[in-house]
Amino acid sequence: MKTIFGLVDCNNFYVSCERVFNPKLEEKPVIVLSNNDGCVVARSDEVKALGVKMGIPVFKCKDLIKKHRIHVYSSNYALYGDMSQRVMDTLAQFTPDLEIYSIDEAFLSLSGFTSLNLTQYGKHIKNTIKKWTGIPVSIGIGPTKTLAKVANHIAKKNPQFEGVFDITEHPQIDVLLDSIEVADVWGIGYQYSQFLNQNGIYTALQLKNAPDKWIKKHLTVVGLRTVDELRGISCIPLEQVAPPKKGIISSLSFGRPVETLAELKEAVATYVSRAAEKLRSQKSVASCVHVFLTTNRFKDEPQYSNYATFWLPIPTAYTPDLIHYAHQNLGKMFKPGYRYKKAGIMLTGILSQQQVQLNLITPSYHPSREKILMKTIDQINARWGSDTVKYAVAGIQRLWKMRQSKKSPRFTTHWKEIPVVRTSF
Ligand SMILES: [Mg+2]
Numbered sequence: 001m002k003t004i005f006g007l008v009d010c011n012n013f014y015v016s017c018e019r020v021f022n023p024k025l026e027e028k029p030v031i032v033l034s035n036n037d038g039c040v041v042a043r044s045d046e047v048k049a050l051g052v053k054m055g056i057p058v059f060k061c062k063d064l065i066k067k068h069r070i071h072v073y074s075s076n077y078a079l080y081g082d083m084s085q086r087v088m089d090t091l092a093q094f095t096p097d098l099e100i101y102s103i104d105e106a107f108l109s110l111s112g113f114t115s116l117n118l119t120q121y122g123k124h125i126k127n128t129i130k131k132w133t134g135i136p137v138s139i140g141i142g143p144t145k146t147l148a149k150v151a152n153h154i155a156k157k158n159p160q161f162e163g164v165f166d167i168t169e170h171p172q173i174d175v176l177l178d179s180i181e182v183a184d185v186w187g188i189g190y191q192y193s194q195f196l197n198q199n200g201i202y203t204a205l206q207l208k209n210a211p212d213k214w215i216k217k218h219l220t221v222v223g224l225r226t227v228d229e230l231r232g233i234s235c236i237p238l239e240q241v242a243p244p245k246k247g248i249i250s251s252l253s254f255g256r257p258v259e260t261l262a263e264l265k266e267a268v269a270t271y272v273s274r275a276a277e278k279l280r281s282q283k284s285v286a287s288c289v290h291v292f293l294t295t296n297r298f299k300d301e302p303q304y305s306n307y308a309t310f311w312l313p314i315p316t317a318y319t320p321d322l323i324h325y326a327h328q329n330l331g332k333m334f335k336p337g338y339r340y341k342k343a344g345i346m347l348t349g350i351l352s353q354q355q356v357q358l359n360l361i362t363p364s365y366h367p368s369r370e371k372i373l374m375k376t377i378d379q380i381n382a383r384w385g386s387d388t389v390k391y392a393v394a395g396i397q398r399l400w401k402m403r404q405s406k407k408s409p410r411f412t413t414h415w416k417e418i419p420v421v422r423t424s425f
Contacts, residue, residue, distance in 0.1 A: 003234040004110040004141065004168065006122060007148040008091060008129075010084075011136045011156070011163075013104035014042035017083045018073050020134035021411045021419055029070040033058055036253055036403050037074050074404035078385075082412045086133045094125050099238045107145055109238055122164035141166040145236045146229035149186040150177065150204065177205035177230065187226040192219060204230060248286070250275040251344020255403040257296065258340045261331065264293060266395030268330050269323045271345045273394055276319040277381070279347060280374055285315040287349030289322060291329050296341035306333045315351055318370045319377075322347075323393060385413060 010016060014032040019025045029046035033039065039057050050068060052061050058072070065072060084103045092098055097109035110118060122139040129137050140152025147167050154176060155165035167173060183193035185204050195218065201207055208230040216224045225235040250271035258264055268291060279286055289312065294305035308329040316322065326345055377389050409417035 001111055002114060003143060004114060004118065005143070005145050005148040005234075005238075006095075006108040006110050006118075006125075007101075007140045007142075007145070007152045008087075008106050008108065008125065008137050009140075009152050009156075010087060010104035011138055012042055012044055013084075013135070014073075014075060014080055015044045016135050017076070017080050018408055020083070021079075021408065025071055029068055030073070031058075031065075031070055032073045032075055033406070034075060036255065037405060041075065072406055074407040076404075076407050076410065078410040078413045079408065082410075083133060083135060086412075087129055087135055087137070090129050090132050091125070093128075094121075097238055107148065107238055110141065119164055119166045119169065122166065123162065126163050137163065139164045141168065143168055143232050144229040144234040145238075146186050146226055147173075147232065150180055150184075150230075153180065153184060173232075174205055174208075177208055178203050180204035182207050185226065185230070187222070192223070247346055247348045247350065248275045248278050249344065249346045250278075251292070251342060251346075253342045254340070254400040256400065258343075258400045259336075259338070261334045261336075263395075263400050264330060264334060264340060264343055265327055265393060266398060267343050267400055268326050268345060269391055269394040270398070271343070272322045272326050273319055273391060275345060275347050276317055276322050276374075277378060277386075279317045279350070280378060283353050284350045285317045285353055286322070286347035287312055287315040287351065288347070289326055289329075290346040290348065291326050291333070291343075292345075293330070293333060293340055293343040295338050299339075299341075302338055304335055304338045308333055311349070315349065317353070318374060319391065323391060327393075385410075 015025075015030045018030060018032065025044075027046070028044070029050065030044040031040050031047055031052065032042040034041045037058065039055050040052060040061070041055070043052055043054065047070060050064060050070075052064060058065075061070075064070065080103060087104075088098070088100050088106060091106055091108065095108040095110065095113075099107040101107055110121070113121060118141050122141055126137050126139055129135060138152055138155040140148045140150065140155050141164070142148040142151045151165045151167040154167070155161050155163055158165070167176065170176060180203060181193075182188055182196050182201055182203060183190070185207060188196070188207070196202075196207065199218075201210060207227060210227065212224060212227070215227050219226075228235050252271075254267065258267070272289075288309065290307060290309045292305070292307035295301070295303050297303055297305075310325060310329055312321070312325060330343075380389050381387065409419075411417060411419050
């Protein structure tokens, strides 16, 4: 059977989420900032047209923000995560085979749908998502994932296609590939695109026509797969179940410098709780914990950073144990008299819960009362919002938390912040 893929990508996703609940932002310039309100991570089309680049620090575009009355938002991950789930749930109605690729992108298998006009079907999907969730999307359709990505790019850049483009319908795919910069090909990162440019390859078409041997030598077999995909040979299948993560990292910069061990302990306990929750959601345990802390190296003040790595007596996903060991090591590393900017933890040596070697002295995590307790806490937090139940050592006030001064309400995940419609009779 001929393979056909669709790539659904939400347009300016974070900005679109803000617009769903604040329609006044429609057709107005809007940006969303990263953690700590540092850099621009999402831009509306109006902002892109003003030349504001992705990822630039917000202070560099202060004047533009003022001059063009750009609306500025802190990132609201509770809202974006929930809206993403709604988009993916809607998509799941249209195909049994779906790969959620990122918060705002999914690949669908359309191989069983070739009797349909796929452009029409794509438009139907796009309109349904808009109607049910309020989020605008673009859809690219192609015989391989890489070509579906190219098609998506074309759908986005050319309004005449109304957001859906099927590259398999196009009589001259090569003409299209000639218009795509090699850096925009899926899987060719910045480094490779620099290298390819130096070797005279600027477009997707030139990459497609490059000799196999040369590609394999310089871009490895992974690069060759990408090139074959440009030729219409499907090499990258749908991954319906994401492989379990090999390392889970949880760390953030503080909203203000932190100087006390007590506050650092709160932060580390919070990060451990988050990471352990992720660990349990993929049914794993960790054997090793890394803790690190650092001052702000961009500031002209005394500098100190350190990290500790330690093996657990037995692999576990039990938060109180993980916090206990992380705190022990943090206590050894901590030096007073510094202004700390960031701390974090990483869990590694990740195993499936079934793989744990038992030993006679330490009780195992699986199966046990501890495991049931963790499951209950995770269920409560999944249902009522994260941190409904949390560890007291993780802090109540959390004054060190990151800055998010312009965050919109959690419209869809928090009862107190749900939008209110007022009517008058
Ligand atoms: Mg997107």
